[in-house]
Amino acid sequence: MQKLVQGIHHFKNTVFRPHEKFFELLADGQHPLALFITCSDSRIDPSLLTQTQPGELFIMRNAGNIVPSHGAMHGGEAATIEYAVSVLGVSDIVICGHSHCGAMQAILDPPSTEGLPAVRSWLGHAEATSRIMKENYKHVVDPAARLTATIEENVLVQLENLRTHPSVAAALARESVKLHGWVYKIETGQVFAFDPATEQFLPVEETSGNAMPAGPTHLI
Secondary structure, three states: OHHHHHHHHHHHHHHHHHHHHHHHHHOOOOOOOEEEEEEOOOOOOHHHHHOOOOOOEEEEEEOOOOOOOOOOOOOHHHHHHHHHHHHOOOOEEEEEEEOOOHHHHHHHOHHHHOOOHHHHHHHHHHHHHHHHHHHHOOOOOOHHHHHHHHHHHHHHHHHHHHHOOHHHHHHHHOOOOEEEEEEEEOOOOEEEEEEOOOOEEEEHHHHOOOOOOOOOOOOO
């Protein structure tokens, strides 16, 4: 806790004061560029990763960067998505998974969630990811490769869930929002984006920010 308090003092003295006018402008309202949906993992910092300033990202975080489909539950995720699209008018939505994701590892190893009923219930919103891995990736036996495939497939599954939200569906129909699937590799700093043309995750700089197609997409 002491480190957090010291950080606040550092922020006030060395960050806030020299840019006080900027923060005063932020108090007048927000106009974020994108809704950024990612994992709660402490190793992920969306603003650091994208080099964005306060006010530029509307961020939603949870275990496994999961988006429950519309009507599956009434919670903060649906409200956050609706507000970002219908009120803030974001032009892009990014779902960003990451390497070494504990939630995705739990999908591959269900017994690991024994004694964690809330976690197990939450991961039920990624049941499609689990089924895809069980039925379509039997040939992938290497644990690291299976985890990577799970992380990538889950991003695509959650993008499909995102499309079920009425606000997103309406915005897609009028072409006022674009969807993007990313995976961040912690150990190298690389970000891979799903490229509809090749149906693969490629380095984001090679995809030119290509948006997802209107319909469902999977790697295999």
